Amino acid sequence: MKLHLTHVAGLFLSASIAQAQEDPVLTIYTYDSFVTEWGPGPVVEAAFEATCACDLQFVGHGDGAALLARLQLEGARTDADIVLGLDTNLTAAATDTGLFAPHGLTPALDLPIAWDDATFLPYDWGYFAFVSDVSVTAPLNFEDLAQSNLSIVIQDPRSSTPGLGLVLWVKEAYGDRAPEIWEALADNIVTVTPGWSEAYGLFLEGEADAVLSYTTSPAYHLIAEGDGSKTAWAFEEGHYMQIEVAGVLQSSDVPDLARSFMAFMVSPGFQDEIAMTNWMYPAVTPEGGLPDGFETLAVPGSALLLSGPAAREIRDEAITEWRDALSR
Amino acid sequence: MARRPIPLALGLPRWPGAIAAWLVLALTLGTLCIVALRAGTGQWLGPADWAAVRFTVLQAAASSAVSVLVAIPVARALARRRFRGRSLLVTLMGAPFILPVIVAVLGLLAVFGRGGLLNGVLSAIGLPKVSIYGFHGVVLAHVFFNLPLAVRLILQGWLSIPAERFRLVATLDLAPGRFLEWPMLRAVVPGIALAIFLICLTSFAVALILGGGPRATTVELAIYQALRFDFDLAGAARLAVLQFGICAIAAVLAWTVTLPQAQGGGLDRVVQRWDGGRLTKVGDGAVLILTACFLLLPLAMVVTRGLSGLAEMPISIWPAALRSVLVAALSTILCLGLALTLAMRRGGALAGLASTLPLAASGLVIGTGLFLIVHPFTNPARLALAVTALVNATMALPFAYRAIAPELARVEGDYGRLADSLGLRGWARLRWLIFPRLRRPIGFAAGLSAALSMGDLGVITLFATGGQETLPLAMYRLMGAYRMDAAAGVALVLLALSLLAFWLCDRGGRVDD
Numbered sequence: 001m002k003l004h005l006t007h008v009a010g011l012f013l014s015a016s017i018a019q020a021q022e023d024p025v026l027t028i029y030t031y032d033s034f035v036t037e038w039g040p041g042p043v044v045e046a047a048f049e050a051t052c053a054c055d056l057q058f059v060g061h062g063d064g065a066a067l068l069a070r071l072q073l074e075g076a077r078t079d080a081d082i083v084l085g086l087d088t089n090l091t092a093a094a095t096d097t098g099l100f101a102p103h104g105l106t107p108a109l110d111l112p113i114a115w116d117d118a119t120f121l122p123y124d125w126g127y128f129a130f131v132s133d134v135s136v137t138a139p140l141n142f143e144d145l146a147q148s149n150l151s152i153v154i155q156d157p158r159s160s161t162p163g164l165g166l167v168l169w170v171k172e173a174y175g176d177r178a179p180e181i182w183e184a185l186a187d188n189i190v191t192v193t194p195g196w197s198e199a200y201g202l203f204l205e206g207e208a209d210a211v212l213s214y215t216t217s218p219a220y221h222l223i224a225e226g227d228g229s230k231t232a233w234a235f236e237e238g239h240y241m242q243i244e245v246a247g248v249l250q251s252s253d254v255p256d257l258a259r260s261f262m263a264f265m266v267s268p269g270f271q272d273e274i275a276m277t278n279w280m281y282p283a284v285t286p287e288g289g290l291p292d293g294f295e296t297l298a299v300p301g302s303a304l305l306l307s308g309p310a311a312r313e314i315r316d317e318a319i320t321e322w323r324d325a326l327s328r
Numbered sequence: 329m330a331r332r333p334i335p336l337a338l339g340l341p342r343w344p345g346a347i348a349a350w351l352v353l354a355l356t357l358g359t360l361c362i363v364a365l366r367a368g369t370g371q372w373l374g375p376a377d378w379a380a381v382r383f384t385v386l387q388a389a390a391s392s393a394v395s396v397l398v399a400i401p402v403a404r405a406l407a408r409r410r411f412r413g414r415s416l417l418v419t420l421m422g423a424p425f426i427l428p429v430i431v432a433v434l435g436l437l438a439v440f441g442r443g444g445l446l447n448g449v450l451s452a453i454g455l456p457k458v459s460i461y462g463f464h465g466v467v468l469a470h471v472f473f474n475l476p477l478a479v480r481l482i483l484q485g486w487l488s489i490p491a492e493r494f495r496l497v498a499t500l501d502l503a504p505g506r507f508l509e510w511p512m513l514r515a516v517v518p519g520i521a522l523a524i525f526l527i528c529l530t531s532f533a534v535a536l537i538l539g540g541g542p543r544a545t546t547v548e549l550a551i552y553q554a555l556r557f558d559f560d561l562a563g564a565a566r567l568a569v570l571q572f573g574i575c576a577i578a579a580v581l582a583w584t585v586t587l588p589q590a591q592g593g594g595l596d597r598v599v600q601r602w603d604g605g606r607l608t609k610v611g612d613g614a615v616l617i618l619t620a621c622f623l624l625l626p627l628a629m630v631v632t633r634g635l636s637g638l639a640e641m642p643i644s645i646w647p648a649a650l651r652s653v654l655v656a657a658l659s660t661i662l663c664l665g666l667a668l669t670l671a672m673r674r675g676g677a678l679a680g681l682a683s684t685l686p687l688a689a690s691g692l693v694i695g696t697g698l699f700l701i702v703h704p705f706t707n708p709a710r711l712a713l714a715v716t717a718l719v720n721a722t723m724a725l726p727f728a729y730r731a732i733a734p735e736l737a738r739v740e741g742d743y744g745r746l747a748d749s750l751g752l753r754g755w756a757r758l759r760w761l762i763f764p765r766l767r768r769p770i771g772f773a774a775g776l777s778a779a780l781s782m783g784d785l786g787v788i789t790l791f792a793t794g795g796q797e798t799l800p801l802a803m804y805r806l807m808g809a810y811r812m813d814a815a816a817g818v819a820l821v822l823l824a825l826s827l828l829a830f831w832l833c834d835r836g837g838r839v840d841d
């Protein structure tokens with residue numbers, strides 16, 4: 001058995017060495033769910049490798065925040081050529097590391113807002129929203145939710161990107177009234193989880209009426225599971241957006257290849273796959289429109305978003321307000 | 329634990345123990361120094377950090393106290409009753425301790441949650457629902473995790489009281505509780521309470537989820553936030569130092585209340601008890617049934633939930649399972665090596681320190697420190713599985729050491745002089761005297777470290793890349809991709825593998841039972 005394993009390991013090793021000698025390697029750091037076999041990773045890799053004469057390697061590192069921490073840990077010595085999966089709440093901190101280079105592209109994007117960041121380029125986006133069963137009467141806004149008996153489970157803004165998105169959402173929608181909103185919501189919040197997966201798991205197990213996720217989450221249940229029982233609540237205040245972006249690293253040893261990937265990222269080969277694999281809206285709507293089922297999704301009346309620097313500016317204050325209100 | 333001077337074992341060298349101890353110190357304190365060195369200066373702890381410290385200490389103290397208080401009657405019942413399925417019960421009861429946190433939490437919630445079994449029963453008989461979320465929920469979950477460990481370790485204390493003592497006490501018409509059991513408990517319980525206190529000290533996801541909100545912020549969550557969200561290495565290092573500080577205070581407290589015990593040797597006869605009538609039998613039965621329900625119902629929920637998900641698991645689960653098994657095997661060998669060498673060093677502050685520090689260490693800080701050490705030289709992903717095995721071995725060391733060291737001391741105390749006079753030294757002494765007599769604790773320690781390693785999701789997340797996922801990591805990634813059913817299936821596989829590993833090792837150690 002041991003002998004066999006050594007042989008197999010040897011084969012893999014020699015295969016990868018042979019490959020490495022032929023093609024340049026493009027290393028992309030991303031979050032875990034991007035690289036799973038249902039995520040966009042495998043399809044995107046095959047599509048790009050068909051045209052680039054290169055070896056594209058996705059490396060998964062936790063979620064968006066963990067990705068940035070990883071990059072900061074590695075500094076300029078990082079193997080990554082591209083980081084894919086930061087969101088706008090993290091871009092200010094990412095820019096400050098000085099590790100990123102301009103992408104140099106000006107593609108036409110289908111975002112609800114204008115995009116002019118020279119360092120980061122969006123590949124998909126979505127709205128944060130509470131997802132519940134269709135049988136639940138949806139509250140109209142945060143205050144309505146606070147007055148109801150509905151229970152929700154949310155993520156911790158100190159350890160998860162959706163959690164941070166929610167805190168910024170309330171802050172952006174209510175400004176100085178945010179602490180008051182959180183205090184009113186306190187008795188609706190069943191619990192707070194470290195990450196999205198735990199929260200969504202608790203919701204599916206019936207621990208809460210609703211969970212903080214995305215307006216696109218019901219599309220997964222509808223399309224992948226044929227289950228139309230989930231819906232997202234559309235709030236009158238508008239919904240905070242998550243825009244997921246990628247950036248090229250200054251230290252990349254294949255900068256031209258990296259830039260050609262960035263161009264590929266906003267082309268149909270990448271964009272057409274996003275909706276059904278990452279369950280978010282593609283940054284460029286496919287020519288044939290969105291997949292069947294996406295038309296059933298709740299569309300918020302207005303989009304809320306803080307710019308990268310503004311989000312960083314207000315983040316600590318918003319988290320402190322959240323913590324103090326819920327700790328009473 | 330060892331205030332009684334222990335005669336030095338002449339037959340065994342002490343230097344391997346020193347190496348093991350320094351290795352563990354380097355892994356725990358050394359990595360912390362690396363992280364601190366890399367960090368700039370920052371402000372000292374804020375009020376939010378102190379609130380986290382307060383909550384952390386309170387919940388850990390309460391969890392530890394409840395676990396031990398409940399474990400004592402359970403261990404006594406197990407010690408004095410023989411029934412069919414007893415050893416199966418003992419093995420199964422160990423399962424919560426080795427489960428990945430999220431699996432255990434989902435299992436607990438299926439029983440105690442808003443839509444769980446308990447509330448189903450309560451509302452069926454017209455009683456109001458109870459909420460698990462809050463301080464009591466945190467304690468409940470920690471007791472669920474740690475009660476089995478406390479029971480196993482206290483049970484070992486009971487089993488180590490020689491049968492001859494019970495006979496003597498019965499002959500003299502004395503109470504065994506006062507003259508045998510109380511001294512034994514005074515000797516073993518503080519150490520066990522300390523261990524559980526320290527385990528709960530570094531809890532993070534359990535405390536947050538069941539605590540119901542930011543009130544339940546622990547120091548470990550603050551470390552996580554500092555490392556992964558703020559990239560504030562200085563903050564993380566300060567919090568880790570604080571965690572070690574609390575650990576040190578707790579260790580001193582536990583040490584001052586421990587009374588060493590001198591029982592003398594026995595002839596390994598089966599214990600026969602003369603005390604207690606029907607009433608204690610009923611009492612023991614009730615205690616065992618309640619405990620079994622408390623520990624096994626959530627596990628049963630994990631199993632039923634997982635069965636439906638088995639078919640949906642992707643094929644990539646099996647290589648991940650193989651990787652997990654390999655890491656667990658490697659980690660077990662390392663852990664046993666460390667524990668045995670440390671135990672053979674016998675006594676000494678160094679061994680005591682090395683066998684306690686990992687309990688208070690933050691896995692994240694160790695991982696980050698190792699990463700900073702390794703990264704300048706090679707791609708950390710290449711070492712992912714080896715590093716995971718090493719860190720898992722270190723994390724399991726305190727338990728392995730606590731299982732092995734007292735037994736080794738006893739063997740050396742009882743037979744050391746005889747072995748010396750026979751010139752039994754070095755390897756021969758290990759082969760003929762020590763190993764055969766340590767089979768039971770070594771088996772237990774091996775099972776525990778294998779199972780702990782199997783369910784661990786700590787350092788691997790920092791080092792591994794896509795192609796190196798272990799079973800717990802694969803499970804998390806499935807959950808992150810909406811595949812909750814498949815994830816439940818993986819959780820079941822994980823539970824089965826962990827239990828199997830534990831049972832195989834533990835069984836191997838009890839062939840003479």
